[in-house]
Amino acid sequence: MSVKKSVKRKDGSFRRVMRQLLKNKAATAGIIIFIAEIILAVLAPLVAPYDPNEMDIIHKLQGPSIQHLMGTDDLGRDLFSRVLYGARYSLGMGICATALGSLAGMIIGSVCGYFGGKVDYLVMRFLDIVQAIPGTLLVIVVAAVLGTGFIETVVALSISGIAGAARLLRASMLNVRQLEYIEASHSINCSKMRIILHHLLPNSFSPMIVSMTMGIASTIVAAAALSFVGLGVQPPTPEWGSILNTGRNFMREHAYYMLAPGLAIMVTVLSLNMFGDGLRDALDPKLKN
Amino acid sequence: MLRYTIKRLLWMIPIVLGVSLIVFTILYFMPGDPVTMIAGASATDTEREALRASLGLDKSYLGQLGTFLGDTFLHFDLGNSYITKLDVAAELIYRLPRTLLLTVMCTVLSLVIGVPIGITAATHQNGFVDHLVMFGALLGVSIPSFWLSLLLVLLFSVKLDWLPAMGIGSIRHYILPAIAGSLGGIAMQARQTRSSMLEIIRSDFITTARAKGVKENMVIYKHALRNALIPIVTLTGTQFGVMLGGTMILETIFGIPGVGTYIITNGIGGRDLPIIRGGAVFLAIAFSFCMLLVDLVYAAVDPRIKAQFVTRRAKK
Numbered sequence: 001m002s003v004k005k006s007v008k009r010k011d012g013s014f015r016r017v018m019r020q021l022l023k024n025k026a027a028t029a030g031i032i033i034f035i036a037e038i039i040l041a042v043l044a045p046l047v048a049p050y051d052p053n054e055m056d057i058i059h060k061l062q063g064p065s066i067q068h069l070m071g072t073d074d075l076g077r078d079l080f081s082r083v084l085y086g087a088r089y090s091l092g093m094g095i096c097a098t099a100l101g102s103l104a105g106m107i108i109g110s111v112c113g114y115f116g117g118k119v120d121y122l123v124m125r126f127l128d129i130v131q132a133i134p135g136t137l138l139v140i141v142v143a144a145v146l147g148t149g150f151i152e153t154v155v156a157l158s159i160s161g162i163a164g165a166a167r168l169l170r171a172s173m174l175n176v177r178q179l180e181y182i183e184a185s186h187s188i189n190c191s192k193m194r195i196i197l198h199h200l201l202p203n204s205f206s207p208m209i210v211s212m213t214m215g216i217a218s219t220i221v222a223a224a225a226l227s228f229v230g231l232g233v234q235p236p237t238p239e240w241g242s243i244l245n246t247g248r249n250f251m252r253e254h255a256y257y258m259l260a261p262g263l264a265i266m267v268t269v270l271s272l273n274m275f276g277d278g279l280r281d282a283l284d285p286k287l288k289n
Numbered sequence: 290m291l292r293y294t295i296k297r298l299l300w301m302i303p304i305v306l307g308v309s310l311i312v313f314t315i316l317y318f319m320p321g322d323p324v325t326m327i328a329g330a331s332a333t334d335t336e337r338e339a340l341r342a343s344l345g346l347d348k349s350y351l352g353q354l355g356t357f358l359g360d361t362f363l364h365f366d367l368g369n370s371y372i373t374k375l376d377v378a379a380e381l382i383y384r385l386p387r388t389l390l391l392t393v394m395c396t397v398l399s400l401v402i403g404v405p406i407g408i409t410a411a412t413h414q415n416g417f418v419d420h421l422v423m424f425g426a427l428l429g430v431s432i433p434s435f436w437l438s439l440l441l442v443l444l445f446s447v448k449l450d451w452l453p454a455m456g457i458g459s460i461r462h463y464i465l466p467a468i469a470g471s472l473g474g475i476a477m478q479a480r481q482t483r484s485s486m487l488e489i490i491r492s493d494f495i496t497t498a499r500a501k502g503v504k505e506n507m508v509i510y511k512h513a514l515r516n517a518l519i520p521i522v523t524l525t526g527t528q529f530g531v532m533l534g535g536t537m538i539l540e541t542i543f544g545i546p547g548v549g550t551y552i553i554t555n556g557i558g559g560r561d562l563p564i565i566r567g568g569a570v571f572l573a574i575a576f577s578f579c580m581l582l583v584d585l586v587y588a589a590v591d592p593r594i595k596a597q598f599v600t601r602r603a604k605k
Contacts, residue, residue: 026427129307132577133569134534137552141312141569144557145319221433225538228435229553248439252447262436270431277427 020282027278033271041087050078052085052238061254070260073243074250079260082238086261089239091268093154094220101158102212105165106201112166113173113204114196120170127163135160139222143231153232157219168211172204179203206283210276217272224265240265293588301581306358308573313357316566317350323562327371357566367567372559377567381548387457388547391466391539392532398471400525403478410479411486412509422479429476438469438542455544466543470536474528481524485517492516519590526583530576548572 021027040047049069056076064071070079108127112120130138143156176182177200185195224241226232233239235246240261247258324341332340341347345356360366367377410422445465446454453462489495490513498512499505537549544550548568556564 125303126307129304129311132304132308132580133311133573134531134576136531136535136537137569137572140537140553140557141315141565144565145315147320217431224433225435228538229541230558244436244439251439251443255443258436258439262433262439265433265436266431269433270428273427273431 017279017282021278024278024281026274027282030271030274030276030278033267034275037087037268037271038091040084041091044081044084044088048078048081048084050081052077052081053236054078061250061257063254063256071254071256073257074246079243079257082243083240083260083264086238086240086243086264089150089233089237090220090223090241090265093150093157093223093233093239094216094268097154097157097219097223098161098212098215100154101161102165102208102215104158105162105167106169106208108162109166109169110173110196110201113170113177114192114200116174123166124170127166130163136222136225139226140229140231143226148231148234150233150237153223153226156226156231157222160222161215161219165208165211165215168207169204172207173200176200176204210280210283213272213276213279217269217276220265220268290589294585297581297584297588301577304577305574306362308577309358309361309570310354312566312569312573313354316562316569317353319560319562319565321560323371323560326560361570367571368563370555370564371561372555377563378571380551380564381568381571384547384551387545388533388536388540388549391463391470391536391545391547392529394463394467395471395474395532395536396525396529398467399474399478399528400521402471403475404482404521406475407479407482408486408509408514410483411490414487419483423483426476426479429472430480432472434469434473435538435542437472438466438539441465441469442542457545462543462545466539466545469542470532470539474532477528478521478524481520482517485520486513489513489517519587522590523583523587526579526586530579530583533579534572534576 021031054077056072058076059068059072060074060076062068062072068078068080070083073079073082108123112123139156139160142159143153146152146156182195182199185199190199220240223232223239224244227234227239227241228245230245233242235242243261244258244265247254247261250257323344324337324346328337328340338347345353348356357368360368365378367381369376370380406422406426410419413419442454442465445452452465454465456462486509490509495508495513498508503512536547537553539545540547540549541553548571552565552568552572555561556568
C-alpha cells in the first residue's frame with residue numbers, strides 16, 4: 001500500500017508542475033515578488049516608518065530622502081508608508097474580487113458543463129449578451145450604481161470576471177466529462193454533487209488557475225483605474241490608484257509623487273504576469289514552444 | 290457562408306435588446322433622485338410630482354423599460370440630459386469621431402509595430418532578440434495605460450515641451466494618447482504573432498517550401514505569415530472593440546471630449562442618468578457590432594468555425 005502511494009506521488013501532476021515552475025526563473029521570481037508584497041502588506045504596521053494618515057503640513061511635498069524614502073505628499077504624509085498600507089487595499093481588492101468573480105463563474109460553469117442541454121444553452125446565450133458589454137464600461141457602470149467603498153468596489157470589479165470564468169470552466173469540463181473515469185463514477189452510482197466536486201472540478205481546474213493569476217493582475221489595474229475616474233475607494237484611503245490620482249495634480253513640480261504608486265502597480269502586475277505565464281507553460285506542456 | 294452570416298446577423302437582435310435591458314436594469318438602481326437634483330430643494334411637492342410625471346419616472350420598472358426600449362429602437366432617441374437638456378444621441382454622434390480616431394490610431398499602431406516585432410522574435414527563437422522582445426512585451430502588458438499616460442506627459446509635454454498634454458486642436462494632440470493606449474496592444478500582438486508563427490514554422494509545408502529552395506524571407510512573410518494570420522486578425526478586431534469601449538480613461542486624462550469623457554465627466558460626474566444609460570448602450574452596441582465583424586471575418590477565413598456552427602444548430 002505504502003509503495004503504491006509513493007509511486008503514484010512521484011508522477012503526481014502537482015509535483016511535475018512545481019518542478020517545471022521552479023525551472024522557470026521568471027515564474028519563480030514573479031511568485032517570490034508577489035508573496036513578498038503580500039507579507040509586506042500584512043506586516044505594514046510593523047514595517048511602515050510612519051502612520052499613513054498622519055499629516056505634517058510643514059514637511060509637505062518633499063522629495064525622497066532618508067527620512068521619507070518616497071517623499072511626502074501634499075498633506076505631509078509619508079508616501080512610503082502610504083504605498084505600504086495601499087498594498088493592503090490594492091492587493092486585497094484584486095484577490096477578493098477575482099476570487100468572488102471566479103467562484104460565481106465556477107458555479108455557473110460547472111452547472112452548465114455538467115448538465116448541458118437547455119439550461120446550458122440559455123445560460124451561454126445570456127453570457128453572450130453580458131460579454132457584449134465592454135468590460136471597463138460594465139465595471140464603471142456597476143461601480144457608479146453601487147457607490148464607493150471597499151466592498152462595493154470589490155463586487156463591481158468581480159462582475160466583469162464572471163462570464164469569462166464560467167465559459168472557461170464549462171469548456172474544460174465538457175472535455176473531462178467524456179473521459180472514462182467519469183463514466184466509471186456514474187456507473188458506481190456516485191451522486192451528481194460528488195462527481196462535480198470530486199471528479200470533474202479538480203480535473204478541469206488548471207486553466208482556471210492561470211486565468212485567476214492573470215485576473216488578479218488586471219483587477220488591480222481596474223481598481224486603480226476606477227479611483228482614477230473618481231469611483232472606487234475614496235481618499236484618504238491609501239489605495240494605489242487613489243494616491244496616483246491625487247499625485248497627478250502635482251506632477252509638474254513633484255513628479256516623484258505619482259512615480260511611487262504607479263511603480264507599485266506595475267511591479268505587482270508584472271510579477272503576476274510572469275508567474276501566470278510560467279504556470280500556463282507548466283500546466284499545459286503542449287502550449288510551450 | 291450566407292446562412293451563417295444571416296444567422297449571426299439575426300442573433301444581433303437579442304444581443305442588442307439584451308444589452309439595453311441589462312444596462313437599463315443596473316442603472317435603474319442608481320441611488321439619488323433625479324427629480325430633487327433637477328428641481329432643486331426649494332421646489333414644492335406639486336412641482337416635483339409634475340416633473341416626475343414629465344420624465345416618466347412615476348411609472349413602474351416595466352413601464353419605464355418599455356418607454357426606454359421604444360424610444361431607443363423605434364425613434365433612435367436616447368433621451369435628453371437632465372442637466373444640459375441636450376439630446377444624448379446627438380451629443381454622442383458629435384463626439385464619436387474623436388473616440389473613433391483614437392481607437393483607430395491605437396489599433397493600427399498595435400498591428401503595424403506588434404506584428405513585425407512578433408515575427409522577429411519567432412525567427413530568432415530563444416536567441417537574445419527573442420528574450421529581449423518577450424521581456425519587453427511582458428513589461429508592455431504590465432504597465433497600466435493611465436500611468437504610462439502620465440509618464441509620457443511628464444517627459445514629452447512638461448520636460449521636453451514637444452507635444453501638447455491636453456485637448457484636441459490638431460493631430461499632434463492625439464500622438465501621446467495613441468502611444469499610451471497602444472503599448473499594451475503592441476505587446477499583445479507581438480506575443481500572439483510570435484506564438485502563432487512558431488506553431489506554423491514547424492509545419493511540413495514550411496519545410497517543403499524551404500526544401501524547394503524558396504528564399505527565407507519569402508518563406509517567412511508569404512508562406513508562414515499568411516497562415517499565422519487568423520489569430521492576428523481576431524486579436525486586432527477584439528482590440529478595436531475593447532479600445533472603443535475602454536478609451537474613457539485615456540480620454541479623461543488627455544482631455545479629449547469623446548464618448549468616454551461624456552459618459553465619465555458629464556454622466557457619472559453629474560449623476561446624469563440618460564447620459565450614462567445612453568452612452569453605455571451606444572458603446573455596447575458598437576462593441577457587439579465589432580465582435581460580429583470579427584466573427585464573420587473569422588468564419589470567412591477559417592471554414593472549421595462555420596462548419597461547427599452549422600452542425601451545432603442542426604442537432605437542435
